[in-house]
Structures are given as structure tokens and as C-alpha cells.
Amino acid sequence: MGRPRPLFALVLFLTAPAAFAAQRDGGPVRQINITVYGEERCPEPEGDDIVVCARRPEEERYRIPPALRERTDRPAEIAWGTRNDVLEEDARTMRPDSCSVVGSGGQTGCTSALVRQWAAERRARRGR
Structure with a gap:
């Protein structure tokens, strides 16, 4: 490998003071991300903690997250013969x-x- 590249050395040089300052000050501040539903209250931060709350409606509490819900861009029903052909072609x-x-x-x-x-x-x- 040899010597470190100049860009890598520059990044280390610029980020080192921030890392040492965080250690001097007692470490990084803890950040808590939480989702609350309906009229729930956000938890109070303790010490230097940072609490970030996302509020959702109460009816969303037990629903599957939108990213995991069934996709709507494909047809609702696919014929079993077509499914079989696709599976056979994939396994061929x-x-x-x-x-x-x-x-x-x-x-x-x-x-x-x-x-x-x-x-x-x-x-x-x-x-x-």
C-alpha cells in the first residue's frame, strides 16, 4: 500500500479535531428517534439526549408500514398457468x-x- 494518499490524509486531518472534542466533552450526544401515535406525548430528554418524535394518526398504529404494504403497480390477479410458467423458467x-x-x-x-x-x-x- 505504501503512503496514504493525500486526500485521505486531508480527511483525517480535518476530522480529527471533531473526534477529539467529542471525547473531551464526554462522548457524543445520544439521539433518540421515536414514532408516537395519536395524542401520545414525546418522551422527555434526559441530560444531553436529543429526542426526535414523528407523529402519526392513531389508526396507523398497528398497520403495516407503507414501504412494506402490497404493491399496487402490478395486476391484482395473475393466472396460475402464467405463474407456473414463470417458476419453471426461473428453475430451468x-x-x-x-x-x-x-x-x-x-x-x-x-x-x-x-x-x-x-x-x-x-x-x-x-x-x-
């Missing part, structure tokens, strides 16, 4: 005779393909 690379590096049976497909190619070339030579 792991099946025997697939000639793939994925799965335990993939190498047999490559050998089978080579044998089929050899047999087709042999038939073509005999047909001439």
Missing part, C-alpha cells in the same frame, strides 16, 4: 440437462448437447 437453469454452471445437474446438459451435435454431424456425413 438448475435442472439436469440444462448445460448451466448453476445447479448440480447442469454439466449433463452440455454433454448431451455435444453428443446430439456429434450425431447430427455424423448423419449429415452419411447422407452425402
Whole structure:
């Protein structure tokens, strides 16, 4: 590796005073992030703590968070035949005779393909 790069050294030089000041002052201040619902009160900070409250309506208390709720950009119902086709296509690379590096049976497909190619070339030579 050698010497540290100049940019890395500059970043260390600029951030070191802040790190030492935090240690001198008794460490970093603790920050608490909390979500409160309805008319709940935010907890009071203790000492140098910082409390950040997000207020949500009471009816949201036991709901699944919006980021995890069911997506609405896809169709509500997909035919079972279509689902089956998608699953089979995804699993095809792991099946025997697939000639793939994925799965335990993939190498047999490559050998089978080579044998089929050899047999087709042999038939073509005999047909001439």
C-alpha cells in the first residue's frame, strides 16, 4: 500500500479535531428517534439526549408500514398457468440437462448437447 494518499490524509486531518472534542466533552450526544401515535406525548430528554418524535394518526398504529404494504403497480390477479410458467423458467437453469454452471445437474446438459451435435454431424456425413 505504501503512503496514504493525500486526500485521505486531508480527511483525517480535518476530522480529527471533531473526534477529539467529542471525547473531551464526554462522548457524543445520544439521539433518540421515536414514532408516537395519536395524542401520545414525546418522551422527555434526559441530560444531553436529543429526542426526535414523528407523529402519526392513531389508526396507523398497528398497520403495516407503507414501504412494506402490497404493491399496487402490478395486476391484482395473475393466472396460475402464467405463474407456473414463470417458476419453471426461473428453475430451468438448475435442472439436469440444462448445460448451466448453476445447479448440480447442469454439466449433463452440455454433454448431451455435444453428443446430439456429434450425431447430427455424423448423419449429415452419411447422407452425402
